[in-house]
Amino acid sequence: MPGWSRSGGSGRGYCVRVSEFDGLRGARDSVRLWFEPGRVHQEGTTPDYRFSLANERTFLAWIRTALALIAGGFAVDQFLTDHLTHWVRVVLSVALLVGGVACTLRAVNHWVRCERAMRRGASLPVSRFPAALALLIGVVAVAMVAAVLFGWAG
Amino acid sequence: MSPAAEPGDTPVAPSAPVETDRDPGLQPERTRLAWRRTTLSCAVTALLAMRHALRSDRGVVLGAVVLCLEALGFLGILGTAHLRIGRLSTSRPPVLSARAALTLAGCTTALALLGLVLVS
Numbered sequence: 594m595p596g597w598s599r600s601g602g603s604g605r606g607y608c609v610r611v612s613e614f615d616g617l618r619g620a621r622d623s624v625r626l627w628f629e630p631g632r633v634h635q636e637g638t639t640p641d642y643r644f645s646l647a648n649e650r651t652f653l654a655w656i657r658t659a660l661a662l663i664a665g666g667f668a669v670d671q672f673l674t675d676h677l678t679h680w681v682r683v684v685l686s687v688a689l690l691v692g693g694v695a696c697t698l699r700a701v702n703h704w705v706r707c708e709r710a711m712r713r714g715a716s717l718p719v720s721r722f723p724a725a726l727a728l729l730i731g732v733v734a735v736a737m738v739a740a741v742l743f744g745w746a747g
Numbered sequence: 748m749s750p751a752a753e754p755g756d757t758p759v760a761p762s763a764p765v766e767t768d769r770d771p772g773l774q775p776e777r778t779r780l781a782w783r784r785t786t787l788s789c790a791v792t793a794l795l796a797m798r799h800a801l802r803s804d805r806g807v808v809l810g811a812v813v814l815c816l817e818a819l820g821f822l823g824i825l826g827t828a829h830l831r832i833g834r835l836s837t838s839r840p841p842v843l844s845a846r847a848a849l850t851l852a853g854c855t856t857a858l859a860l861l862g863l864v865l866v867s
Contacts, residue, residue, distance in 0.1 A: 639842075642774075642839050642840065642841075642842070643770060643772065643774045645842045645843070646774045646775065646777075646778045646840070647774070649778055649781075649842075649843045650777065650778055650781045652843070652848065653778075653781045653782060653784070653785045654781070656785055656851060656852070656855060657784060657785055657788045659855055659859075660785070660788040660789055660791075660792045660855060660858075661788065661792075663792050663796075663855070663858055663859045663862065664788075664791055664792040664795050666859070666862055666866075667792070667795040667796055667798075667799045667862055668795055670799060670862075670866050671795070671798065671799055671802065683866055686862075686866050687863065687866060690859045690860075690862050690863050690866070691859075691863075693855070693859045694856050694859045694860070697852045697855045697856050697859070698852065698856070700852060701848055701849065701852045704843075704848055705845070705848075708842070
């Protein structure tokens with residue numbers, strides 16, 4: 594597989610460095626890439642088109658996750674009016690909508706970084722985002738259970 | 748060297764694999780279906796969003812403006828998906844353009860932000 598052989602030997606060390614650079618520099622680079630999309634295709638070699646398609650499907654899956662969170666936010670605000678007090682409903686709804694926005698931005702960011710890593714033959718970027726999203730969803734679920742058990746009816 | 752056919756044997760033609768340019772893993776087709784799923788999810792979200800706008804008690808004008816913008820966002824996602832699905836119909840489709848990715852993400856973000864305006 595062209596472009597993938599280099600990540601074999603020093604893969605571990607490279608991973609550590611990538612995760613350390615996960616912060617500001619990576620973010621700045623990525624935002625620049627968002628607004629100059631042609632730059633992605635200028636460096637490195639074009640990977641097998643099937644890898645790019647797999648990356649695209651991952652991107653779409655994250656977008657669907659974001660859409661589901663956003664739909665959840667709308668649903669909480671519309672359908673739980675008789676079950677939750679006003680502020681609980683607003684907080685849950687805003688948390689879901691903001692989570693959807695974060696998920697969307699992360700989807701684009703991750704897609705660009707994966708595409709660039711594949712062109713450079715580097716290892717794919719790692720991220721703490723899935724853990725953070727899992728925490729958010731867990732907190733929302735616990736809040737809903739508490740609301741049902743203790744009957745915070747409006 | 749093929750052995751001589753014995754009398755009475757019915758000759759079976761070896762099924763030679765047909766040379767095509769198609770990926771045996773059907774990656775373009777799977778990607779096309781992933782776009783379809785995304786438009787379906789988006790339709791559900793957009794319907795909930797527009798119902799939200801219709802039932803909001805923030806005034807008719809704000810509700811109508813938000814409703815129209817949400818419809819535009821939905822159309823943006825549909826259009827992006829339509830264009831991309833068209834380009835996926837070749838056997839070796841090009842890489843997703845960053846513009847399409849940004850449009851999709853922008854419309855999704857817009858739906859969420861418009862919802863935030865009307866949450867009350």
